[in-house]
Amino acid sequence: MLLQFGIDWNQLLQNAIYYGVQALIAIGIIVIAWVVGIILGKAVNRLVERTGLEKAFDKTDVGKAFRAAGVDLSNLVGMLVTAFVIVIGIVIALDYLKIGGEAGRIVADVARYLPRLIGGIILLSVGIILVAILTDYIGKLLTGLFPQQFVEIGEMLRNLLLIGLVALIVSIALDLMLFTGPLVYPLILGTVIIGAGIFIGHTIVRNIVEDHPEFAGVAPYAKFLVYLVFLMVGLGAIFAEFPQTAHVVQNVAWGVAIAVGILLAPVIYTLAKRMVEEAKK
Structure with a gap:
């Protein structure tokens, strides 16, 4: 009965094997990216803890706010690195599959945008962390330079610098994520x-x-x-x-x-x- 439709079973079998292998390779790429991402995330997590960056950040006002919200700096950075590596793996896998048609174009656009999105989030998070540490250090210098009766001026300058740098980081991150x-x-x-x-x-x-x-x-x-x-x-x-x-x-x-x-x-x-x-x- 099926022979009446002129089905080329050999070609069908070859296509099934070909696309099956392609799918397995794509899944393998994602799995490898997932494993590498977890390893790199844990490595970055430990690096942040051992370098003292987390302790320095926890002493800042922003760091105290993070702690009050239950956010751990080293875990946050590690998770972002893991997510970025996994997203890169997904992009490579989708590019390897070369899905055609309108659906393929949409998938390709989404895949190309994902690294920008994760990169912008990483830039925003890491940038705010570094800005908080930097402004806290500058604030201590300013309060030491000003006389005792003008200590509040140094604190005000520190806060203004914090606002300005955070705004700069936010604008750069939004540009990276194409939120314009x-x-x-x-x-x-x-x-x-x-x-x-x-x-x-x-x-x-x-x-x-x-x-x-x-x-x-x-x-x-x-x-x-x-x-x-x-x-x-x-x-x-x-x-x-x-x-x-x-x-x-x-x-x-x-x-x-x-x-x-x-x-x-x-x-x-x-x-x-x-x-x-x-x-x-």
Whole structure:
């Protein structure tokens, strides 16, 4: 019955053997990559532990946050290395199979993108770790250079440097992962502005209160005002590519500025009156 369809059994058997061997070779490549990835991951894990990099990272604020979240640095780096090697093996295996047609093109595109994705995650993770260690070291140098009354300035500079370098690492990682668009860089810039504003406002207000305790009652309002200013500037940067939204943010900022000005008028008057009275004495 089957002979009526003109089936070439020899050719069918040869194709089955050929594609079966190809599939076995591809699976073998993935298995080898998996084994190599596990070995390299464990080696990197031990290397991070023995070099003292993990201990140095745990002393930083970012490292403490990682520990609080239950994330172990050496295990994280080892897992990322293992994942990267396995992904490379999958890419090689898929390229070896040479799947044709539209499905093959889609699979090839996904396979080519996977190393970028894992590489971006590795760059982001390792970059943040190195930035945390570097800024912690620079922060200790700065706090040692500044006089005791200006130690907070050194801490503020360290935090600003941390924000800037993290933003740089994030932008490079997003470029590597091809996460680009009109909103990406404005979003990073706006986030940096808002984060910097929080650190600057907190440091400035704290220093003023320490030098002039009489301003302690006004400090929360001043801090809120500084935060609000940087928040508006950051939102303006984030939505800079969207004129209508940016216009709304601008109008809101003007409204907030007018309201704050009205609220601060009595405070300024009271402080000015007190200064005049003290000057007369």
